[in-house]
Amino acid sequence: MSTADLRARVRALSLEQKVRLLTGADFWSLHPEPAAGLRRVVVSDGPVGVRGEAFDERSTSANTPSPTSLAASWDVELAHRVGRLLAAEARRKGVDVLLAPTVNLHRTPYGGRHFECFSEDPLLTGEIGAAYVRGVQSGGVAATVKHFVANDSETDRMTVDARVDERALRELYLAPFEHIVREAGPWLVMAAYNRVNGTTMTEHAMIEEVLRGEWGFDGVVISDWFATRSTDESGSGGLDLAMPGPESPWGQQLVDAVRDGRVAESKVDDKVLNLLRLADRVCALDGAEPPAVDAERPEVVLRHAAAAGFVLARNDDDLLPLNTAEARRVAVLGPNAAAARTLGGGSASVFPPYTVSPLDGLRAKLGGDVEVVHARGVRSTELLAPASPELVTDPEAGEPGLAVRFLDADRAPIGTEHRNSGKLIWMGSFGPDVPVEAVGFVEVRGVLRATEAGAHRIGVAGAGHFTLAVDDRPLIDGVLELPGGPDPIEAMVRPPHRTAEVQLSAGQEVEVVLTHRVEADAIGTTFTLGLENPALPEEDELAHAVELAASADVAVLVLGTSDESESEGFDRDTLALPGRQDELVRRVIAANPRTVVVVNSGAPVLLPWAQEVPAVLLSWFPGQEFGNALADVLTGDAEPGGRLPVTWPAAEGEPLPSPLPEAGALDYAESIHIGHRAFERSGIEPAFWFGHGLGYTTWAYQGAEVPTAIATGEDLTARVRVRNSGLRPGREVVQVYLSREGEVERPAHWLAGFAAVDAEPGEEAEVAVRVPARAFQHHQDGAWRTETGSFTIHIGRSLADLPIEAEVKVTE
Known part of the structure; x- marks a missing residue:
């Protein structure tokens, strides 16, 4: 749909209608707007599956390998296949926007979210991330590249000020975002919680000056959940969508800011235009049908990918x-x-x-x-492991699992669920027929039948007040507290816990009842009923x-x-x-x-x-x-x-x-x-160097054809000859690094390109490895610059095994 048509739809809306679109309708969706032909748009967390709107074991999702695993393949075609599988999963679950991939770097292995990011290297991250994005969006599902930028650790992540020099910011942390925006055209980018050099990312000038201005990004900039902290500053900046909803610093506050002249209405119009462009891309306008996704069988892709x-x-x-x-x-x-x-x-x-x-x-x-x-x-x-259907029976349904009741403040029942796991999470909703504000308690019941005699461990993990009883005998009654000032998600991922033991004889049946008092101001309700057999x-x-x-x-x-x-x-x-x-x-x-x-x-x-x-x-x-x-x-x-x-x-x-x-x-x-x-x-030796991996055959590097000179701004192609010198067929990842002695401070080596080749035993093959012009550049004084003169090209199978060297001269 043309930009002119989308702008006409924006003009047809009142200020209130436009501003309403800029905050989520709830935790996982955006408002519909019939006057713009816009249906409800659904977003979902990733990147290792498409969860959908329910954090619930009854709504299963294909679980792909973690991003570290996917990047370890060094296989862009595989990343595209996994992305396409995720698009099919999204369509199956009615999801339009996948909140993935995470392309922050492995600055340190101490980072708690390290597993969710691809690599320590910006080039490898950018290549795998771009293929992932192309795969997802080929199915008409939007990918969201996150978290922009320098969101590389978790401690105080909502407020921490990442102080990064301009060169590191450009050459490392912004580099994968730039590569993916330029090469894959993602439809969303997520602004991070943290500040960078003093300014919170949802208000940062880099959104408009770098992301949109330099790189030409024309999609939606979405906030991380609860990351929008101002009205005037974020409303006047490049952020388009504040999540989740319906409450945020925007809403009526943004309407008032526009009326008072503190935020230009043209800024609101630009944000709505970006949202409608996204809606057009995911077929959410005028009843459009999304494209069919002819994806491979998940088990085949996932087995190969692992x-x-x-x-x-x-x-x-x-x-x-x-x-x-x-x-x-x-x-x-x-x-x-x-x-x-x-x-x-x-x-x-x-x-x-x-x-x-x-x-x-x-x-x-x-x-x-x-x-x-x-x-x-x-x-x-x-x-403890969450209670499972193998261990407990729902006393109401008479089938394996647990009975859940939602009770009001006077403990009167207002809703029920049957669950198959003791790990229970509700984010923003207890289901369509249970008003969130009405729930005062959640009660979980199950009948445990001991398959063996001994001490069975029963417990609860979560934050808040809990009572746990076995056959009406109280075992736990009290408040489990998180340390002061934690990230709210810590209640889900690293909760306080308490455990008790119950001696049971083989075949004995007991009823386990766990009750949790719901806090009125809680972002979500999450806790686990744990249960393990004797050990x-x-x-x-x-x-x-x-x-x-x-x-x-x-x-x-x-x-x-x-x-x-x-x-x-x-x-x-x-x-x-x-x-x-x-x-x-x-x-x-x-x-x-x-x-x-x-x-x-x-x-x-x-x-x-x-x-x-x-x-x-x-x-x-x-x-x-x-x-x-x-x-x-x-x-x-x-x-x-x-x-x-x-x-x-x-x-x-x-x-x-x-x-x-x-x-x-x-x-x-x-x-x-x-x-x-x-x-x-x-000069410290690690356990294993970047790029290392052995496989089941051996490889001989026969030689390489490398240009002796290139002009500034020109790509280079190295043609590398390898031979499978082992007894089995195999796949080799040919890696190309650069080094240079000069006035500009540089790493000893940096990755400049890679490509894979398959060969039978004894077979020789040639592989072309593209080295982009950017690999020869450094960022200085606000611009990308190329230092002319000689660079050394190193070619091999890992940073620790580079048998081929060549010199290339970069000329004006």
Whole structure:
């Protein structure tokens, strides 16, 4: 639809009608406006699925690999396929706008939301992010690139002032946004909570001067939820949409500001025009039908995508792939073996229709010819697992699950639900027939039937007042409090908790009742009824795991983190694995040297035993097909295709930046030196370098054709010849880095281009790697500049393995 037609629709609206469109109708939708031909528009969180309007296990969503996993594939075509799958999911759920991808950088692995971002490198982030956006928008669903900008940690994230020098801002933190805007044309960009150099991002001049002015962005700038904090300043700036609604600093306040001349009505018109342009793009005007999305089967895409992101960090004596013909007994051990971790915490979480654990995946793959034994060994989490239908029955419906009642302030019932999980979240609504303001209490009931005798652990996690009773016997009654002044989302992602034990005999049935008093001013209501069967003391569990490892031909040890330690809302205070997992590794290795360690975390963790283990496989949070993909890779049916998108540190501290602000400010003192740049600058050796990943074959770099000179502003193409020198077909990611000695301060190396190639054993192939002109530039005195003279081109398979060098001279 033409801009002229859209402007005519804007002119047809009164000021009040226009301003009404600029704040959400509720938590997840925008107002319809019949006078403009506009229907209701629905937004949803991402990026690892499309949750929809309900944070609810009854509304399942395909769970894709985490962004760190997707970036580890270094595969732009795969990112496009995943984006297209998400578009199909969005259409299935009636969603028009996906609030993804997150393209903030891995400034530090201590960042709590690290798993939700692609990489430490702006080029890799931009390339994968652009492909993701193109995939989503090819299905007529809007992608939202977030969080603009320097929203790279979680501590005090709503108020922190990120103090970033101009060069770092342009060359690192703005760079992926610029690449995606120019190359993929996203339909929305989200303004972050934080301030940058003193100004909150929802009011920042960069929205109009850089995003719109320099880069030509013509979409909607949406606020992060509750990030709009002013009327006049944000109303006069480049922000278009304040979320959520219906309350915000806009509304009648913005109408008054326009009437009083503090905000120009033309600014309001521009914002409404951008919204109508978005509506046109997602087919929300005049009853338009969205395009059909011919997406692949989710399980096929997700299984392939998970394996493509697995990084084989170490493989001594070619332990992998496993020789299953010689294995008769495999021990699958560790806290993440039977309870796969596929999600970090916070708004990026979804409820998948199923999750294949490593244990289930290996049992299915190995079949009846191989005995698969299992032990958890140690715990990796503090919170109890949510009550599940396998453990409790809804006393009202008489079926597996829980009964939920919404009660008013006098405890009179006003609504009911049947739920399949003890993890309960309501954001802005308790359902269509339950008025939010009427709910005083939420009551959850379930009948527990003990399948074995012993101490059953029952508890609650959440903020506020709770009572928990078993057969009318009170176990917990009191207020669980968050620390003072936390991010509100912390009640969901890292809640206070309390646990009790109940001794039950096998077959005994008891009724469990949890009641929560709803706070009138709460943003949402979220809590968990936890329930676990009796377990061995941890020392006995650990000993049992070691015993099984010793009895097996090979041990597969699945360790990692969970949403308790990696989440929106807080930063990590350590990179160490939770609990006694390091001890478990060392004791299992001592019992069975043929051990594969699978590290199931969304971000780097410390691996102090890495050089003692023959095989280390980094799996990230790989989505719902985790177990199947892992079985494919361990048995050699698929190659671990990943290369590290982030440098993996060997120890805490230097040269890793802190995510913790001081006096409200976070100083990016490292400037352009983050990730591998910081390690090279400091001379500290990491555990694994950026770009590292082994695969199941070997590669010989035969040579490269590189121009000896290029003109300023000209792209360069390096033609690289590689040969698969191993015995298996494989995929190689050819990486090109630049370096230069000169007057301008630079990193020791920086990524300038990459491309993948597939080859059969013994086959030679040529791959063309484009190096954009921007790779030769630096930002200085408000402009992009090219330093003429010689640059060194380094070509290889990771930052630590660059066998080919060439010189190129940049001329005027």
